[in-house]
Amino acid sequence: MRPIPGVGAVVLREHDGRSEVLLVRRARAPLAGTWSLPGGAIELGETVAEACVREVCEETGLEVAVVEPIETFDIILRDAGGAVQYHYLIVDMLCAAQGGELRAGEDASEAVWASTEGVLERGEFALTERACTVIRRAMQRSVGLG
Known part of the structure; x- marks a missing residue:
């Protein structure tokens, strides 16, 4: 038993005068039915950036370019006995959308562009505090990236 290395993608865009972030609803355990940033496990021989690009495409149908890492952290889920x-x-990773057509794919039951204001200020999509913190950091870093 070892930790599983994985990636998460914070894909931001400006659309109709509002800031949006790409979210997926998880279709499988753990966390099935919850909303999160797209991402998943890194496969053997893949770089972090390659895994990020692949996971976003598999889960959302979108093509992205990786800009830079935002944060590294652990997620440890325990049963009732600990x-x-x-x-x-x-x-x-902070990513920029490059193309594709938004659709739910592997491991996701839904994929949406969500208002960052709704996500961060009103708690829409019930993201974890860690996910909200990562989105805020990505928004700060994306200023001026175009």
Whole structure:
């Protein structure tokens, strides 16, 4: 048993005068039914950036370019007795959308562009505080990237 290395993608855009972030609803355990940033496990031989691009495409149908890492952290989920059920080491990456057509794909039951104001100020989509913090950091870094 070892931690599973994974990636998360913070894909931001400006659309109709509002800031939006790409979100997916998880279709599989763990966290099935919850909203999160797109991402998943890194495959053997893949770089973090390659895994990020692949996961976003698989889950949302969108093509992205990785800009830079935002944060690295652990997600450790335990059962009622305290035994570790899942341990992920996640690298969240700031990404820019490059093309494709938005649709839910592998491991996602839905994919949407969500208002960052709704997500961060009104709690829409019920993201974790960590996900909201990562989105805020990505927004700060994306200023001036075009």
